Amino acid sequence: MADPDETLQRRLAELRDRFVAGFAERMSTMQGGAEQLEGASSLDEALAALKVIRAEAHKLVGTAATFGFALAGDAAGVLEASCDALIENGAMPSPDDRNRLSDQITAVERETPISS
Amino acid sequence: MAPPLTKILYVEDDADIRTIAKLSLEAVGGFTVQVANSGAEALDIAPAFMPDLILLDVMMPGMDGPTTMQALRKLPEFEQTPIVFMTAKVMQSEIARYKEIGALDVIHKPFDPMTLSDRVKDIWRGHHG
Numbered sequence: 001m002a003d004p005d006e007t008l009q010r011r012l013a014e015l016r017d018r019f020v021a022g023f024a025e026r027m028s029t030m031q032g033g034a035e036q037l038e039g040a041s042s043l044d045e046a047l048a049a050l051k052v053i054r055a056e057a058h059k060l061v062g063t064a065a066t067f068g069f070a071l072a073g074d075a076a077g078v079l080e081a082s083c084d085a086l087i088e089n090g091a092m093p094s095p096d097d098r099n100r101l102s103d104q105i106t107a108v109e110r111e112t113p114i115s116s
Numbered sequence: 117m118a119p120p121l122t123k124i125l126y127v128e129d130d131a132d133i134r135t136i137a138k139l140s141l142e143a144v145g146g147f148t149v150q151v152a153n154s155g156a157e158a159l160d161i162a163p164a165f166m167p168d169l170i171l172l173d174v175m176m177p178g179m180d181g182p183t184t185m186q187a188l189r190k191l192p193e194f195e196q197t198p199i200v201f202m203t204a205k206v207m208q209s210e211i212a213r214y215k216e217i218g219a220l221d222v223i224h225k226p227f228d229p230m231t232l233s234d235r236v237k238d239i240w241r242g243h244h245g
Contacts, residue, residue, distance in 0.1 A: 008229070062133055064226065077204070
């Protein structure tokens with residue numbers, strides 16, 4: 001009978017590989033949200049874009065460290081907090097806000113398994 | 117002495133986390149785990165599965181964790197079932213609020229797959245201590 005610990009480690013490794021394989025798509029979703037925010041012409045559009053970015057960042061906060069990418073999780077946490085603050089503020093994000101979010105998305109990417 | 121904890125319903129919208137938590141709880145903890153990908157699905161599954169404990173993600177699209185808990189509590193069979201929230205938001209004020217509205221405890225995400233079951237067992241024992 002297979003050692004449950006070995007089985008777990010093997011399955012965890014498989015899941016980690018799957019997580020890594022899906023990272024480009026996650027980044028693409030966040031970058032798409034940033035582009036959507038850049039082109040937003042109304043507060044509703046801007047909030048919708050922020051929610052796209054926040055949702056993906058939130059998932060990374062909860063998953064990245066579990067798969068061994070703690071720094072990516074931390075960077076995603078910073079990004080999520082920024083999105084939360086802007087959503088709560090309820091005003092059109094300024095160019096500085098948008099630049100900051102863009103930088104924070106880049107910071108997440110820098111810590112990810114697809115950046116090396 | 118605490119009654120045995122055998123069946124756990126885990127409610128989480130993120131597929132990766134759902135898979136890893138189920139694997140961890142089954143392989144390390146020896147629990148029987150049923151998963152649901154939303155609050156609505158949890159409400160469908162729970163009556164047939166009759167979990168001893170429910171692990172509930174806080175932030176989910178549609179019904180979030182607190183809303184799902186309220187809906188579960190309206191079902192007579194789940195009025196008293198221990199519900200533990202899982203969240204990536206670790207602000208003490210939010211954790212206190214979750215406990216105020218009826219969560220037994222809160223587990224932080226990300227979690228360590230090797231120790232998640234121990235954390236759940238500790239909470240269960242504490243509840244029945």
